[in-house]
Amino acid sequence: MTIDFPFMYEHVGDILKGVPTTLLIAVVSMVIGLVIGTAFALIRQAKYPVINQLIVIFVSFFRSTPLIVQLFAFYYGTPVVIEWLNKMWHMNINPDGINPLAIVLFVFTLHSAAYLTEVMRGGLRSVDDKQIEAALTVGLRKRHILMRIVIPQALGYAIPNLGNQFIALIKGTAI
Numbered sequence: 001m002t003i004d005f006p007f008m009y010e011h012v013g014d015i016l017k018g019v020p021t022t023l024l025i026a027v028v029s030m031v032i033g034l035v036i037g038t039a040f041a042l043i044r045q046a047k048y049p050v051i052n053q054l055i056v057i058f059v060s061f062f063r064s065t066p067l068i069v070q071l072f073a074f075y076y077g078t079p080v081v082i083e084w085l086n087k088m089w090h091m092n093i094n095p096d097g098i099n100p101l102a103i104v105l106f107v108f109t110l111h112s113a114a115y116l117t118e119v120m121r122g123g124l125r126s127v128d129d130k131q132i133e134a135a136l137t138v139g140l141r142k143r144h145i146l147m148r149i150v151i152p153q154a155l156g157y158a159i160p161n162l163g164n165q166f167i168a169l170i171k172g173t174a175i
Contacts (some may be wrong), residue, residue: 004047014090021101026169029108034162036109037150038118044117045124055117062114068109068175074107112169123154 040055040064062070079095086093127150153160 020171022170025101025104025108025173026166028105029112030162030166030169032109033112033116034120036113037072037118038120040113040117041120041147042122044121059114062111063118067104067111067172070107071104071175075103078103086108108169108172111172112165115165115168116162119165120154121156121163123156123158124156127153 040059044052044055078098082093082095082098085091086095131149131153132145135149140148
């Protein structure tokens, strides 16, 4: 098998047309997923029993099903759910009026949030407890400890995995 360079050169322009959409999906889902994932990781670390179990179910579902299955389920399931809501609550939402890019962004964000929850939970657990104790001793409030000490260090520990997740999102946009 040989590489057909003239064919590749002929279609480079077609490939480059998809780069903005790829970057849009990857960046938006990474940023929003990181915010959701960090919030979920903080909630899991706080150990609220019922909410923890809901987050565990969310993370398990989105990490254990393939991305293509999630895309199919949401793309074809959303109109069915909207029609059901229209019948049950007498709403008037057009199921065909939903932008496919919005569904893709939603699914990629949830998928990313599930993985980033575990990434950030690992980052939060790697921050030394002695630093938190020292900050409490100095008189910092818990909110300031989180925002100024814990989360910046957790992000530092999580950077390699955040990069891996971003690369996985870019690869996933090919679906």
